[in-house]
Amino acid sequence: GAVVSQHPSWVICKSGTSVKIECRSLDFQATTMFWYRQFPKQSLMLMATSNEGSKATYEQGVEKDKFLINHASLTLSTLTVTSAHPEDSSFYICSARDTGGLNSPLHFGNGTRLTVT
Amino acid sequence: AQSVTQLGSHVSVSEGALVLLRCNYSSSVPPYLFWYVQYPNQGLQLLLKYTTGATLVKGINGFEAEFKKSETSFHLTKPSAHMSDAAEYFCAVSPMDSNYQLIWGAGTKLIIKP
Numbered sequence: 001g002a003v004v005s006q007h008p009s010w011v012i013c014k015s016g017t018s019v020k021i022e023c024r025s026l027d028f029q030a031t032t033m034f035w036y037r038q039f040p041k042q043s044l045m046l047m048a049t050s051n052e053g054s055k056a057t058y059e060q061g062v063e064k065d066k067f068l069i070n071h072a073s074l075t076l077s078t079l080t081v082t083s084a085h086p087e088d089s090s091f092y093i094c095s096a097r098d099t100g101g102l103n104s105p106l107h108f109g110n111g112t113r114l115t116v117t
Numbered sequence: 118a119q120s121v122t123q124l125g126s127h128v129s130v131s132e133g134a135l136v137l138l139r140c141n142y143s144s145s146v147p148p149y150l151f152w153y154v155q156y157p158n159q160g161l162q163l164l165l166k167y168t169t170g171a172t173l174v175k176g177i178n179g180f181e182a183e184f185k186k187s188e189t190s191f192h193l194t195k196p197s198a199h200m201s202d203a204a205e206y207f208c209a210v211s212p213m214d215s216n217y218q219l220i221w222g223a224g225t226k227l228i229i230k231p
Contacts, residue, residue, distance in 0.1 A: 036161065038219065044153070044161055093219075095161070106155060106205060108221055 003027060004096050006109030013084055013116055021079045021112045023094035028107075029074035030096035035067075038091040038111075047092075050077045084116040119144045123208050123222035131230045136180075136195040138225050140208030143189060148210040150191040151219070152182055156204045164206070167191065178202070203229045 003026040013019050023033055031052050036044040048069050049057045056069035066088075068080040077096075081088055093111040124139040142148060152164040165176025172184040178201075182193045191208060208222040 034161065044163070044219070046161060106207075106224060111219075 004030075004094065004107045004109040006094055006112055008112060009110060010113040011115070013114070015085055015116055016083055018080055018082045019084055019114060021081075021092055021094075021114075023077045023079070023096065023109050025075045025096045025098075025107070028096075028098040030077075030098065031074065033071060033077040033094055033096040035069060035077075035079050036093045036095070038093065044093065047079075052077075081114065084114070086116045089114055089116045119210070119220050121208055121210055121220050121222040123206075123225050125225055126223065127226045127228060129228040129230060130198050132200055133197050136193070136198045136202065136227065138193040138206050138208075138227065140182075140191045140193065140222055141189055142191065142208075142210045142220075144210055144220075147186070150182070150184055151209040151211070152176065152180070152191070152193050153207045153209065154204050155207070161207065164193070198227075198229050200229050200231070203227055 005024045005026050007022045011019055033050040035047045037047050038044045046059050047062045047067060048059060050069050050071040052071045052074050058064050066082055068082060071077040091111050091113050094109045095106050097106050120143050122141045128138060130136055150167040153161045154164050155161050164180050165174045165182055167174045167184045173181060175181045180193055180195045182191050184191050205224050205226050207224045209219045211219050
C-alpha cells in the first residue's frame with residue numbers, strides 16, 4: 001500500500017540551528033502535502049499546505065520565514081525549521097494524497113519529534 | 118500493539134439521515150481520543166476530542182462521539198446529515214503515557230446522497 005516516509009523520526013538540535021524534515025511519498029505521486037504540528041497531549045495543528053511547484057499556503061499565525069516549506073517534486077516535500085528555539089520543540093507530521101484526486105486516500109508520515117536544547 | 122480501526126472506508130447516507138462512523142481502538146493504557154475531518158482541498162480539522170470527564174463529547178458542526186471504555190469504542194454520530202458533511206473522517210488515539218504519538222485510523226469517506 002501507499003507509504004509516506006518521514007525523516008528523521010527524531011532530532012535533537014541546539015538553539016539557533018536549522019533542521020530539515022523530509023516527507024516522501026514512496027510509491028505514489030503527491031500533488032499536495034500537508035504539514036502539521038502537535039503539542040503534547042493536544043490535537044494536530046495544520047501549519048501549511050504544500051503544493052508541488054508552487055508556494056506553500058500557510059495557516060494564520062504560522063511564520064513563513066521560520067518554517068520554510070519546499071515541494072520541489074511530486075514525491076518530496078521538506079519542512080525546514082530555521083533558527084530553532086526551545087519553543088519549537090514539538091512533533092511534526094506530514095500527510096499526502098495521491099494525485100488520483102480527492103477519492104484517493106490520505107496517508108500519514110510517522111512524524112518527527114524535534115527537541116531544541 | 119496499539120491500533121485504531123475504522124469500520125468502512127466509505128459510508129453513504131442520505132441527506133437528513135443519521136450519520137454513524139465507527140472507531141474502535143486497542144490501547145494498553147487509557148487514551149485520549151480524537152476525531153478529525155478533512156474537507157476537499159483542505160487540511161485536517163479537529164472535530165472533537167475526549168480526554169477526561171463526560172464520556173459524551175460534543176464537537177463542531179453538530180457532531181458528537183461517545184467514549185465507551187468497555188467496548189473500546191469512540192463512534193462519531195450526527196443526527197441529521199447535511200450535504201456539507203461530505204468529507205473524510207479520521208479517528209485517532211493518543212495513549213496517556215505518550216507525549217506526542219497519535220495513532221491513526223485509516224479514515225472513512227462520508228458520502229451524502231441528495
